[in-house]
Amino acid sequence: MVKTYRKIKCKVSYDGTDYAGYQVQSNALTVQQLIEEAIEQIAKERTTIYASGRTDAGVHARGQVFHFRTACSIPVHKWPYAFVTKLPNDIVVWEAEEVPDDFHARFDVKxxxxxxxxxxxxxxxxxxxxxxxxxxxxxxxxxxxxxxxxxxxxxxxxxxxxxxxxxxxxxxxxxxxxxxxxxxxxxxxxxxxxxxxxxxxxxxxxxxxxxxxxxxxxxxxxxxxxxxxxxxxxxxxxxxxxxxxxxxx
Missing domain, CATH: 3.30.70.660 (Pseudouridine synthase I, catalytic domain, C-terminal subdomain)
Incomplete structure (x- = not known):
């Protein structure tokens, strides 16, 4: 059976105090790593998220934006609720919407x-x-x-x-x-x-x-x-x- 993929755009806030920045690193805990692990737990699939940009160790975000593709059938409005159960309380995904496949969280920034x-x-x-x-x-x-x-x-x-x-x-x-x-x-x-x-x-x-x-x-x-x-x-x-x-x- 052919899987149907959707592209989901999310907004996330995080307290960067305890993280080595946003972007995945091989030897330190990052925000991207935890969000990707949460998606894997929710959707039972591995994926890479793409954000509007990187933030350094100790830097915070109120309105970071990222997107990912998924074949998971969870309704888009329920993704933030699912994230709450899988992420620590210093990372909160508070908005999700389905976007066209040509959308890119980094390259489309104005x-x-x-x-x-x-x-x-x-x-x-x-x-x-x-x-x-x-x-x-x-x-x-x-x-x-x-x-x-x-x-x-x-x-x-x-x-x-x-x-x-x-x-x-x-x-x-x-x-x-x-x-x-x-x-x-x-x-x-x-x-x-x-x-x-x-x-x-x-x-x-x-x-x-x-x-x-x-x-x-x-x-x-x-x-x-x-x-x-x-x-x-x-x-x-x-x-x-x-x-x-x-x-x-």
Whole structure:
């Protein structure tokens, strides 16, 4: 009997604290591994899931998207309920829909939104230590906003990606960067763009914090972009402050 396959698109949230990132690795526990194992338990078939992109060790996701093909006859709306029974409580698949066979979770992405969380106050918050970077120095948010304006648009972001980046084309377009101040010292930096390089958001954040503390002037960011040199930019902000917020198609 010929099997009929469907393509399922899912949205998943996860706390990345205890994982070596999203992508499967041979010697460490990852989010992809656990989701694929859950599918195998549910559908009694082995499959590979394809996500909108990778997240590093310690990085979180609110709206990661992945797809997979399955011959399992479970109604699509029941997949999230099935996942709940097979995944740990720090990984939650909360939406599933059937999509055309030509859909691809990575190659069809139109926009990604990342949020980086700072805890800007003298002492750390014990309840946010896994989800924010504690910066105890006063930050000039207006200076950071001015610096962020240099990053908006289409640029070569060689200065703002890890030297381990394995892609040759480092041109990306940033649509918007916003900084929001909240109570108890929380600051959210939200980055919207058509794609991001390895460590790009964390390096942009580390650079903007350098401006916020007054160590660098805002227009230095323009010079850093033009340098196309990773050593010109600021530090890579800690992983725990970063969340893949949303993926748009």
């Amino acid at each position: 926009e990604k939104i990342y949020r980086y969380s700072l805890m800007n106050r003298p002492f750390p918050d014990v309840f946010h230590r896994k989800y924010a970077w504690h910066v105890p120095y006063d930050l000039n948010l207006e200076a950071m906003r001015s610096a962020a304006n240099y990053l908006i648009g289409e640029h070569d972001f060689t200065s703002f990606c890890s030297i381990k980046t394995d892609v040759e084309d480092k041109v990306r377009e940033i649509y918007d960067i916003s900084l929001e101040e909240h109570d108890e010292g929380r600051v959210w930096l939200t980055f919207r763009g058509n794609g991001f390089l390895y460590n790009m958001v964390r390096i942009m954040t580390g650079t903007l914090v350098k401006v916020g503390t007054g160590e660098w002037e805002p227009d230095r960011v323009r010079d850093i972009l033009e340098a196309c040199d990773r050593t010109a930019a600021g530090p890579t902000a800690p992983a725990q402050g970063l969340t893949l917020w949303e993926v748009k198609y």
